[in-house]
Amino acid sequence: MAFDANRPDLTVGVIGTGAMGRGIAQVAAAGGMQVLMTDSRPGAAQEALDFIGKMLARAAEKGGMTQDEASAAVRRIRIVGGPADMKPCHVVIEAIVENLEAKQQLYAELEGIVAPECILATNTSSLSVTTIASKLKTPQRFAGLHFFNPVPLMRLVEVIDGLQTANWVSDALMVVGKRMTREPVRLKDAPGFLVNQVGRGFTLEAAHLVYEGVSTFADVDRVMRDVGGFRMGPFELMELTGLDVTQPASELIYNQFFQEPRYRPNLIMRSRYEAGVLGRKTRRGFYEYDAEMKAIVPPEPPAPAARPESVWVSPAQSRGYAALIELLKKRGARLEIASKPSAKALTLITPIGEDATTCAVEQGLDPKRTVAVDTLFPMVKRRTIMGTPLTDPAYREAAHGLLAADGVPVTVCRDSPGFIAQRIVAMIVNIGCSIAQSRTAQPADIDKAVTLGLNYPHGPFQFGDVLGPERVYKALSAMYRIYGDPRYRPNIWLKRRAALGVSLLTPEP
Ligand code: NAI
Secondary structure, three states: OOOOOOOOOOEEEEEOOOHHHHHHHHHHHHOOOEEEEEOOOOOHHHHHHHHHHHHHHHHHHOOOOOHHHHHHHHHOEEEOOOHHHOOOOOEEEEOOOOOHHHHHHHHHHHHOOOOOOOEEEEOOOOOOHHHHHOOOOOHHHEEEEEEOOOOOOOOEEEEEEOOOOOHHHHHHHHHHHHHOOOEEEEEEOOOOOOHHHHHHHHHHHHHHHHHOOOOOHHHHHHHHHHOOOOOOOHHHHHHHHOHHHHHHHHHHHHHHOOOOHHHOOOHHHHHHHHHOOOEHHHOEOOOEEOOOOOEEOOOOOOOOOOOOOOEEEOOOOHHHHHHHHHHHHHOOOOEOOOOOOOOOOEEEEOOOOOOHHHHHHHOOOOOOOEEEEOOOOOOOOOEEEEEOOOOOHHHHHHHHHHHOOOOOOEEEEOOOOOOOHHHHHHHHHHHHHHHHHOOOOOHHHHHHHHHHHHOOOOOHHHHHHHHOHHHHHHHHHHHHHHHOOHHHOOOHHHHHHHHHOOOOOOOOO
């Protein structure tokens, strides 16, 4: 099929001009394409056009384009009466209500109107592209074109091949996406596509941690910001998005994957969703809010003045041992160097994916004096420690006081395989690997989508490479062994690259 996605007069139809449709129309017009747009609610398309006019005028004020370019872009948009007027379109993008029947009905109507070579694309965020296409007479010309909100600011667009999508269709949409000044990423249809799938690792594992009593919402957010390097903690993020969006999306992805345990939702999110405690939009979610809508975050307790008499560090994890010894030397701690701790020594361990209890028992250490320190991440902005259920509070306080003595805050969590950050990041890496293993997308494209669409400090593969594939594999294996829950089983993509000692980005020809 000779479809010329570069033709100067390319005409894009946009159906549904709400939050997403208006953004799509704006970037299409700004990218030089002709736009026809329509909405079933009277007046909605005009509202959208007025909005786009303001947005482009603001972009011109900020120097993003000239005033003339902004005006020309607005002139390229024409409001039409309905789908029946989409005949001149080369591509039609639908951004109507997220409802399968409504979308299928619209495409059935469009098929009788547009030219046979017109591409039909959906901006659905949670429905299967393959399923929407299943009622079409010509499913080959149908694909997903998934933008992110707000469209003009979020450069990522996922170009999704349904089971029956012809190659030329997605090839053309990659070009159209670029002409819209987006960063298109190509993938095969999968529940949650790329970004929403990886995002489950961040939010759901955080919810599981709190549900299990390991930590609090505020502490998980602090750790993920300071230790993981995320701009926002998982609960802060869910507050902003709203559980009315996050919870149904999570349940849908879980069920579309036939209850894959990796995506298992959690009751603490579901119960808030049921109760209408949704986040900022209801002024209460995981946090409460003051009159200025500032989250009321419980303050951190001050670092204790306590210090240990002497410290013994387990050499079981050589890298963690070296990193912790270096830190403790700087703190002037009295270090014991014998092969076993003395009778009173604070006993520090550096588990990867294990909990303090398993480590202490397996290494024959006294659980009352054992405190675990997370050394997988740099211990620069925040440190995380945890004890066994038997750890003497005096020893835990001494460890806390010592590790916080240079002013770096310390988060104390309850015993947990993989503390907080190890668990959440390992889940993100594992999900990324499962997406690559199922050939949904290329590893580099998954990383690109995640950094652009979610603003994570790294995509799953780079995260894994920075931490070390063998250590992430070790973390997941330990979590899987300790919990006996297939949720934590390491994906084979990760296992193979960890065994071979190569980057997680390594493809398989
Ligand atoms: P919205 O509610 O802001 O806008 C939907 C618009 O479609 C409304 O103006 C409505 O009047 C119109 N509409 C409904 N049924 C119609 C029909 N049969 N024909 C013509 N117009 C119709 O919704 P939003 O947020 O813009 O979402 C639209 C689509 O984009 C949905 O499929 C959604 O899942 C998807 N999406 C939404 C994202 C978001 O963050 N809001 C992100 C990515 C995708």
